[in-house]
Structure formats: structure tokens, C-alpha cells
Amino acid sequence: MKKTILLCMVAVLMLVLLTSCSTGVSQEQYDKTSKDLAAAQTQIQSLQGNLTALQGNLTQAQAQYQSLQTEKEGLEEKGAEALAYAEFFDVLMYPSWQELDITPRFDFPSEVEWLADLHSRANALGDTTLSAYLQELENGNENATPNLMDYCLERVEEALK
Numbered sequence: 001m002k003k004t005i006l007l008c009m010v011a012v013l014m015l016v017l018l019t020s021c022s023t024g025v026s027q028e029q030y031d032k033t034s035k036d037l038a039a040a041q042t043q044i045q046s047l048q049g050n051l052t053a054l055q056g057n058l059t060q061a062q063a064q065y066q067s068l069q070t071e072k073e074g075l076e077e078k079g080a081e082a083l084a085y086a087e088f089f090d091v092l093m094y095p096s097w098q099e100l101d102i103t104p105r106f107d108f109p110s111e112v113e114w115l116a117d118l119h120s121r122a123n124a125l126g127d128t129t130l131s132a133y134l135q136e137l138e139n140g141n142e143n144a145t146p147n148l149m150d151y152c153l154e155r156v157e158e159a160l161k
Helices: 004-021 027-092 094-098 111-125 128-138 144-159
Strands: none
Touching: 004 027, 004 128, 027 111, 027 144, 111 128, 128 144
């Protein structure tokens, strides 16, 4: 009889334990968690869509930046070219500045040094037309100076377009 009572008690205890284990998560808790999961997944998809759009915007902005950078470099080159021709023009005007009693930016003790500076600038520009006009100037062609002035101004204007 003791065995039977002990067996009954063990069986009741096991039923109580099994019942408490089987209850698990309530339907309300499960439904709330499912809704939260669905909302989180929707938010993740939305954020992934936003990220994709932002990446597209970034790619487009980088392309625009590169285009503007290239344009800037081109403008800087044109500006430097225009400045080089303007300075050549200024040096070319040295004898005129002296005749007009205007203090020039440059000082050349002799005509040879003035011509050497002009040749050096023409060579730095790599402009064969400019060098040819300089040769005419050295040969005494009276139209050489106006031709050089016109040419320099045309080159400045062309560079600034």
C-alpha cells in the first residue's frame, strides 16, 4: 500500500510538472511577438530601400564631383595659359613702357636680355607661332610687334573661352 500511495504521488507530481511545462507562451504573447517581428522586418526592408537610394545618390554625387573636378582642372589650365600669354604681352611691352616713362614690372638691362626672356617664355609655352613672330621681331620686321600683340591677345581670349 505504501508503494501504491508513493506511486500515486509521483504520478500526480509528474502530471503537475508536465502541465506547467506544456503551457509555454500564451497566445497573446505569441501574437504580439509575431507582430513585432513583422514590423521589424518591414522596417528593415524600408531601411534597405533607403540605403539603396542613398547609395545611388552617393554614386551620382561622386560622378558630379569628378566631373566638376575635371572641369576645374581644365579651367585652371586655361587660366594659367591666359596668364602666361598676358605676361608675355607685358614683357613685350617693356620698351613701350620705358618710352612712355611708365615703370614696368620687369627690368631688362639690355635688349638682348629682353629678347632672351621673350624667347624663354615662348619656349615655355611651346608655341611655334610665337617663336616665329619673335624671329621676325629680331630680323627687324616692323609689323612683328603689332603681330605679336595681336597674337598674344587672341591667345588670352581663346584661353578664357
